Amino acid sequence: MKIAIVEDEAKEQEIIVKYIGEWAEARRELVEFRCFPSSESFLFAWEDGKDYRLLVLDIEMGGMNGLGLAEKVRLEDREVPILFVTGYDEYMQRGYDVSALHYLMKPVDKERLFQALDRMAEAKREEGINLVLNGADEVRRVQTGSILYVEAAGHGSVMHTWDGAFPLRESLGEIEKRVNGVPGIAKCHRAYLVNLRFVSAIRNAELILDNGERLPVSRTRIKQVQREFLRYYKSR
The missing domain is CATH 2.40.50.1020 (LytTr DNA-binding domain)
Incomplete structure (x- = not known):
């Protein structure tokens, strides 16, 4: 499973990577991470390969924020799950507008992250092949x-x-x-x-x-x- 984490705070990146790694080990999932410090850096890489199974997007970033990035992604890919992380709940409705998988408040809670990832995995199994x-x-x-x-x-x-x-x-x-x-x-x-x-x-x-x-x-x-x-x- 290839996962993109777009987060401009290195400490937050490390926490998300650590928790998803623990989830993958517990669920016996093979996970490949790519971390990006900005929406713009992700979009540059995304042009070369739109094969991500999950996008984890911080909403509050300099330049293009996570919601703007999600809107651009949805113009070309309606299926890839998007998981938002944010320190504020005022963006929740806009998160639903781009069909977000889930919406996690910072600091990210490991149990809630696991639940969101389990939901994504279950949805993928339902979709089949x-x-x-x-x-x-x-x-x-x-x-x-x-x-x-x-x-x-x-x-x-x-x-x-x-x-x-x-x-x-x-x-x-x-x-x-x-x-x-x-x-x-x-x-x-x-x-x-x-x-x-x-x-x-x-x-x-x-x-x-x-x-x-x-x-x-x-x-x-x-x-x-x-x-x-x-x-x-x-x-x-």
Whole structure:
């Protein structure tokens, strides 16, 4: 996990690095730090590689402050988690405006920082992995966490997400191999894969999704799907 810490006070930088290092050791996460003394120095480096998994931004800095930096980042990257640290609470609403992961007051409390990092890690697990898939007339990147279900369609398949349905050239069997091991993705029928994250109920031989759609469950798979459903929600 590559983390950028943008903080103009060296002592505060050291504390944040120390605490995140302790969190990473406890959670068995591999972490790479890069520290920057200003927003401008971060933006210069960011142009060469936008591969950070977390930005920790001080709000009160000389030159461009952390909120201004976050606004620039969000113009190009809507997904990277941003964690603000500050000595004042007057900026909280603006922090929410740029979809901040969390907002920590100085001096940074280790337990609250751990909670914020755990929330980020959990969100990443929910998102799953990225798939690059061949559509009828496009190549599309899809996160497994956004999939509602996939249904077989001739020699290909149709992927249903919250953003709509997308015909794919890959067969259901090929998609099944690609998502093997992703938590919550289950085969409920020979013609359907479903994301258990969005299943609200299993009733008779049907799955009821959060959006009201219903999918069939084959008799040979019903008990296995029920077990996977219970196991998935017990693990959350």
